[in-house]
Amino acid sequence: xxxxxxxxxxxxxxxxxxxxxxxxxxxxxxxxxxxxxxxxxxxxxxxxxxxxxxxxxxxxxxxxxxxxxxxxxxxxxxxxxxxxxxxxxxxxxxxxxxxxxxxxxxxxxxxxxxxxxxxxxxxxxxxxxxxxxxxxxxxxxxxxxxxxxxxxxxxx
Amino acid sequence: xxxxxxxxxxxxxxxxxxxxxxxxxxxxxxxxxxxxxxxxxxxxxxxxxxxxxxxxxxxxxxxxxxxxxxxxxxxxxxxxxxxxxxxxxxxxxxxxxxxxxxxxxxxxxxxxxxxxxxxxxxxxxxxxxxxxxxxxxxxxxxxxxxxxxxxxxxxxxxxxxxxxxxxxxxxxxxxxxxxxxxxxxxxxxxxxxxxxxxx
Numbered sequence: 001x002x003x004x005x006x007x008x009x010x011x012x013x014x015x016x017x018x019x020x021x022x023x024x025x026x027x028x029x030x031x032x033x034x035x036x037x038x039x040x041x042x043x044x045x046x047x048x049x050x051x052x053x054x055x056x057x058x059x060x061x062x063x064x065x066x067x068x069x070x071x072x073x074x075x076x077x078x079x080x081x082x083x084x085x086x087x088x089x090x091x092x093x094x095x096x097x098x099x100x101x102x103x104x105x106x107x108x109x110x111x112x113x114x115x116x117x118x119x120x121x122x123x124x125x126x127x128x129x130x131x132x133x134x135x136x137x138x139x140x141x142x143x144x145x146x147x148x149x150x151x152x153x154x155x156x
Numbered sequence: 157x158x159x160x161x162x163x164x165x166x167x168x169x170x171x172x173x174x175x176x177x178x179x180x181x182x183x184x185x186x187x188x189x190x191x192x193x194x195x196x197x198x199x200x201x202x203x204x205x206x207x208x209x210x211x212x213x214x215x216x217x218x219x220x221x222x223x224x225x226x227x228x229x230x231x232x233x234x235x236x237x238x239x240x241x242x243x244x245x246x247x248x249x250x251x252x253x254x255x256x257x258x259x260x261x262x263x264x265x266x267x268x269x270x271x272x273x274x275x276x277x278x279x280x281x282x283x284x285x286x287x288x289x290x291x292x293x294x295x296x297x298x299x300x301x302x303x304x305x306x307x308x309x310x311x312x313x314x315x316x317x318x319x320x321x322x323x324x325x326x327x328x329x330x331x332x333x334x335x336x337x338x339x340x341x342x343x344x345x346x347x348x349x350x351x352x353x354x355x
């Protein structure tokens with residue numbers, strides 16, 4: 001019995017040690033970016049829950065940001081990437097890792113529908129091959145700076 | 157008979173509708189500089205490297221190069237562009253000018269910079285700060301990373317003491333991002349600095 005408890009404790013410790021670098025890379029609280037601008041209806045889908053987006057809200061990997069017909073939102077990621085979505089949009093933040101010392105990192109975002117404007121950040125400057133945006137029909141490689149994306153996909 | 161005709165008309169209308177397309181349009185930056193984007197689909201790949209060059213991709217992967225203009229972009233993407241967060245700005249504290257010799261103690265010369273930071277923070281929605289330490293190339297890269305972070309921490313403390321109310325992260329960039337390019341082991345005071353990035 002006691003052995004089992006120790007084993008569980010040990011497994012927990014190992015998990016904590018293994019998980020730590022990922023947390024560290026995303027910032028102390030797993031924050032990969034911050035909502036800066038909210039107009040109309042904007043929500044964050046996380047772990048099956050729908051949260052109302054407000055300025056200052058933190059974003060995490062695997063979050064999906066969804067805007068209503070009257071909605072628009074602006075997000076600044078930890079590497080200073082600026083993302084802003086227009087109405088009826090759905091944006092998934094699939095992967096994000098950023099080392100603020102070396103600027104190494106990975107970023108993967110997908111626009112399921114709607115419109116998105118992008119100003120690329122420090123990861124794209126350091127290693128453009130590690131930044132990817134996608135829509136239902138395309139994959140974008142980014143070699144810096146600014147562009148807009150539109151995904152027609154009516155269905156979710 | 158009538159129903160069949162209506163059905164045929166409806167089918168034709170669906171067929172004639174253009175297939176849903178995804179679009180990508182490259183934009184010029186605020187200073188007119190233009191980057192590049194590659195757009196890939198199952199049907200091919202396009203490099204966009206001129207302002208307002210675009211690619212339209214249909215559901216079957218068909219890819220077509222298009223040329224847009226500023227007015228069209230404003231019309232179609234105005235809502236997204238209008239929600240863009242303010243661009244991050246940096247304020248720089250030179251170590252020689254703003255810190256007492258051999259210490260992390262900031263001199264009165266740094267006060268105007270701190271005031272600028274405070275003004276910028278209050279101007280923004282949900283402002284955040286990243287304090288980034290930079291060093292010259294004297295010493296090892298690892299030692300400079302530690303030093304850079306230590307200087308950034310000192311400035312973070314000063315910002316908190318000055319009453320800045322924003323989330324403040326620190327980063328030590330070491331010798332990787334010199335203001336003035338130099339050979340290794342060169343004592344270049346202009347590279348010893350702390351950058352306060354407000355976003």
